[in-house]
Amino acid sequence: MVQRKRVTLRDLAEHLNINTSTVSRALSEKSSEMISPDVVKRVRKAAQEMGYKQNAAAYALKMGSTKTIGMIIPDLMNPVFPPIIRGIQSVLDQYGYTAFLAYSENNEGTAHTEVERLISRGVDGIIYAAAFRTDSVVDLCKSQGIPLVLVNRVVDQGDVDTVKVDDSLGIKMAVDHLLDLGHRKIGFIAGPKNISVSYIRLRAFTRTMAEHDLEVEPHRIVEAHALSEAAGEQAMSVFLGQNPDATAIIASNDLIALGCFTALKQFGYTCPKRMSIVGFNNMPYLDWFATPLTTVSIPHFQMGERSAELLLKRIKADNVDYNEEVLLKPKLVIRKSTAPLIASKKKSGST
Template sequence: MRHGDRRSLTGRGATAPRPTIKDIAARCGVHPSTVSRALSPAMKHLVAADVAERIQAEANALGYRLNMAAKGLRTGRSGLIGVLAPDIADPGFPPVLSGLAEHLNAEGYATIVVDVGTGGSQQDLVDSLIARGVDGLVLATVRLHDDVVAHSVGASTPVVLVNRVDAAGELPSAASDDAAGMRLAVDHLVALGHRRIGHVAGPQEISTGARRRAGFEASIADSGLSLGDAPIEAATAYTRAAGREAGLRLLGRKARPTAIVAANDLLALGVYDALAASGLTCPADVSVVGHNDMPFVDLVSPPLTTVRIAQREMGATAARLLLARIRSPDAANEHVVLQPELIIRASTARPRS
């Protein structure tokens, strides 16, 4: 190399050295450990607010970015959380994920979302995420009796459940009170004067399907109505198509129900399709109640009366449970049950006399 060529190392083509915590500390006149704490969401509270603000401003000015790989080597943690979703296309899941990610991001974690869908092995996906070094797992995919639960209990990685629960309660969970949701729906229809109320149940191997069905039956009995006047058809999946098929079976009964409670909103939209295919209208001929209050059900025709579950809060609660489990792996399982509320819209009315 000629002597003059050395200028290219510091010219326009040179790469500026990456700023470090020591650089920020020198500019702010503090110890590097103070900078480290100020830039960590989990440790920031240990630094005076004005000092943390000054450090963050200097870090932004320098273009400092936390080196997660280096941090992982120091702490033994990746800062990543794996999330197994039952169907990423289901409009009901994004609010749960939003609450989950917002709470985790505030604590310095990023999420990896895996869409389980209808294929693949949950156990393989769990193992794949663990192999990638995630610090914890959130499962929204388990069945009541699921081998992946025992598999997860035996893993060294903390795991919590969201929206669904396992029958034995072996993992911490955040879910809605399914029985209370059904009671809200049935009580509303009974108050309107309905005496023949049908139910499109969800898949019975899933806690939301089984518990909402049990809640429906209990609410019918407590209302003094006959279970014989409360026909139930179980859908094979939480999809609009499955709701249509189950709805058609209900509407085809000799004593047609004057109202139908669906185990979730997609099933309720399937009931709308079944009514249209049968030449019936909602709510003039049959009232319909959904469950979950997923986005945009207030925009369908007629706007859907439904049971609103606290989806964002559920996600945030699952994140809190997981972070607690990461900090204390041997802590007792906590099961948080969130209360739903009834949202009355135009899909329910008094039955025809």
């Protein structure tokens, strides 16, 4: 039975010999109370039997709301994002919203055009996980008046809804952990500084070190050109070249940390014996690794949930004026890639 034509309100109305407006009201939860109970019953029964499904396009055209949102992800291959998406979906489902998925390829240009496409599709809001520290997407959304919430990566300008984790705290925990283990000559492989998380984590590193009266010299910091494995390997290679004495490294990212591993191997160094490594994000399956990575864990799923909730709230109440910032707590998970500084090396605090 191939029913090529969808059944419409009018079909139902004609079948029941009533007006389409009555059918519409009877089907709506809100306005069904202005219709007599038995008509409501008959309409709903008929709708059920004839397989009526509301035409989303017509609804959207009439109401100006599509009950859809867009998600922009820098890269699905990064295992951090699936759980976030999962969290978003879980709350969206409860409110009858559906999500478009788009990639930015970590490129602001494509992010911009993707957002334009989504806006043109009439999304009610956007969850943006691919922000740079200055990003034209937020201006675009503001000018079009469509709700936007930033996840994880935020933007320098303050007036926008965000849900992020306390990166500074995370780095502080990582540094403290290494300090506890006796490490002093600690390096940092930073991510691109036009991304907030990279920038913030780097600053938190130097600041935390400073709080312990440890000054970090410039050669102790190398910036990877991307938050990826390859970029991490490359950066770690130059780091090792100029830091033969370093005993521990903090990577801006788990992926970068992986790159550090392979660079380490190329130098014939072992982890954690020769050098401790700590990452950031706690990507899945880390426990299975040859040397399980110590890393700071962030509540991916919860981040997704919170951002969806925030967005929905903004969509409902149209007060774009005020913005909210939800800050989630990270957690250090200690595995095998960090170990106490071996006694054979002479310990020297910074002068």
